[in-house]
Amino acid sequence: MYVGSCLCGAVTFQISGELKPPDACHCTKCRKTSGHYFASTEVARDAITIEGSDHLRWYQSSEKVRRGFCGTCGASLFFDPPHKDWIAVAMGAFDSPTKTQLELHIFVADKGDYYDITDGLPQNAQ
Known part of the structure; x- marks a missing residue:
């Protein structure tokens, strides 16, 4: 079982089962949403329970995706x-170590010019 929350604790979540290795998305939308790149793990919808949904807001960032x-x-x-x-969950929102390792960088063609990716992990342009 993995648990996590937002900064103020108004939204919490629990995930049952194992976590997939996270990826880091460097696309412009993820950078603007997070302030840097967005590291997340995909979780089966039936494996996550979200509490405090009255505090959760959704932004339709594209035709096919919304961000919570x-x-x-x-x-x-x-x-x-x-x-x-599935739904992707921000790695920074977990309350304790996840024992996962970043697996991949995606949308690196859009990454910010102020940093380099030097960890040796695979990088997809899109």
């Missing part, structure tokens, strides 16, 4: 493509 954040503290929590059987 706390309406109180503004913490970015979820990347949700409703047409998929």
Whole structure:
């Protein structure tokens, strides 16, 4: 069981089962949402329970994806493509170590010019 929350604790979540290795998305939308790149793990919809949903706000960032954040503290929590059987959860929102390792960088063609990716992990341009 993994648990996490937003900064103020108004939105909490629990995940049952194992976590997939996270990826880091460097696309412009993820950078603007998070302030840097967005590291997340995909979780089956039936494996996550969200509490405090009255504080959760959704922003439709594209035709196919919405992003969930706390309406109180503004913490970015979820990347949700409703047409998929999973939801992505921000790695920074977990309350304790996840024992996972970043697996991949995506949308590196859009990354900020102020940093380099030097960890040796695979990098996808898109």
